[in-house]
Amino acid sequence: MTALQVAGLVARHGRRTVLRGADLQVPQGSITALLGQNGSGKSTLMRSVLGLHPRQGGTVRVLDLPENVTGPQVRGRVTYVPTGGAVMPQETARTHFEFGRRIYPRWSLERALESAADLHVPLDQRAGRLSTGQRMGLALAYALGSSTELLLLDEPTNGLDPDHRRRLAQLLVAYASNGNSVLLSSHVLPEVEGLADRGAFLRGGRIILEADLDDLRAQHTIVQAILPDVLPAGAIQRLRAVPGVQDCEVQGRTLTVQVQGEPGALLAALADLKPVDVQSKPQPLADAYADLLGGAA
Numbered sequence: 001m002t003a004l005q006v007a008g009l010v011a012r013h014g015r016r017t018v019l020r021g022a023d024l025q026v027p028q029g030s031i032t033a034l035l036g037q038n039g040s041g042k043s044t045l046m047r048s049v050l051g052l053h054p055r056q057g058g059t060v061r062v063l064d065l066p067e068n069v070t071g072p073q074v075r076g077r078v079t080y081v082p083t084g085g086a087v088m089p090q091e092t093a094r095t096h097f098e099f100g101r102r103i104y105p106r107w108s109l110e111r112a113l114e115s116a117a118d119l120h121v122p123l124d125q126r127a128g129r130l131s132t133g134q135r136m137g138l139a140l141a142y143a144l145g146s147s148t149e150l151l152l153l154d155e156p157t158n159g160l161d162p163d164h165r166r167r168l169a170q171l172l173v174a175y176a177s178n179g180n181s182v183l184l185s186s187h188v189l190p191e192v193e194g195l196a197d198r199g200a201f202l203r204g205g206r207i208i209l210e211a212d213l214d215d216l217r218a219q220h221t222i223v224q225a226i227l228p229d230v231l232p233a234g235a236i237q238r239l240r241a242v243p244g245v246q247d248c249e250v251q252g253r254t255l256t257v258q259v260q261g262e263p264g265a266l267l268a269a270l271a272d273l274k275p276v277d278v279q280s281k282p283q284p285l286a287d288a289y290a291d292l293l294g295g296a297a
C-alpha cells in the first residue's frame with residue numbers, strides 16, 4: 001500500500017500559485033524527506049494534503065481511504081506536527097496524552113511516555129512554560145503515541161539539540177520499521193541522510209525528483225587519493241579525460257575527484273600514480289541537493 005499519493009496538486013496563497021502540479025508518493029514503511037528551499041511550498045503541500053489549506057487542483061489519496069478524502073475523515077489515522085509543534089499551552093504532557101487516548105484509536109500511552117522520556121520532556125509542567133525544544137519534544141511524543149499509520153512532520157528537529165535530534169531519528173526509524181510511514185521536511189541534510197530512505201525534491205511548485213537516497217548518492221562517487229609526490233605535469237588533464245570524471249582538484253599531495261557512477265576507470269588510471277592511499281565514498285546528499293535545487297525556490 002502507498003501511505004500517501006499526491007497527483008497534480010495545485011495550491012495558491014492569494015494570487016500566487018505555490019504548487020503547480022506536484023506529484024508525490026510516500027510508500028508504506030518509508031521515511032520520505034520533502035526537500036526544498038525556503039518558501040518552496042513544503043508546508044503548503046503538507047497542509048493541502050490534510051485539507052488544512054485549499055487545493056485548486058489535483059488529487060490526494062491518504063492510506064486506503066477513497067481519493068480526495070481528507071480533513072476530519074483522516075483524523076485518527078494521520079498525525080500532523082506543524083513547524084514549531086502545536087501544543088496546548090495550559091495543558092501538561094500528561095493531559096495531552098489523556099486527550100490523545102480519546103482521539104486516536106491506536107493510541108499507545110507507553111510509546112508516548114517512552115518518547116517523552118527519550119526526548120526529556122517534563123510531564124507535569126504546562127506546555128506554555130516549556131522551552132522551544134521541549135515543546136517540540138512534546139508534540140513529537142504525542143505524534144508517536146498516536147500510533148497513526150502516517151506522520152506528517154514539518155521540520156521536526158527544529159529547536160532540538162544534537163542529542164535529541166539523534167534520539168528522534170532512532171524513534172522515527174523504529175516507528176517506520178513497524179510498517180508506519182513518515183513524510184518529513186528538513187533543511188538539515190546530514191540528518192536527513194541518517195534518517196530518511198527517500199527524498200522528494202520540490203522546486204518551482206513541482207516535485208522534480210523522487211528517489212531512493214542511497215541510489216541518488218551512488219550516482220556520484222567522491223574519490224580521494226594521497227599521492228606519493230606532487231602530481232606530474234599533464235597528469236591532471238589525463239585524469240580529467242577519464243570517462244565519468246566530472247571534477248578534479250589537487251591540493252598538495254591530495255587529489256579529490258568527483259566521478260559519475262562507478263569509479264572503476266578512474267581507479268585504474270590512478271593506479272599508475274602509485275597513490276599512498278585511496279578512499280571512495282558516495283557523494284553527500286548536500287551535493288545532490290545543490291545540483292537539483294541550488295539557486296531557486
Ligand SMILES: Nc1ncnc2c1ncn2[C@@H]1O[C@H](COP(=O)(O)OP(=O)(O)OP(=O)(O)O)[C@@H](O)[C@H]1O
Binds near residue numbers: 014
Ligand atoms: N499565510 C500565507 N499567506 C500568504 N503567503 C503565504 C502564506 N504562507 C506561505 N505563503 C507563501 O507561500 C510560499 C510557500 O510557503 P511555505 O511555507 O509552504 O514554504 P516552505 O517550503 O515550507 O518554506 P520554509 O522552508 O521556509 O518553511 C512562500 O512563498 C510563502 O511566502
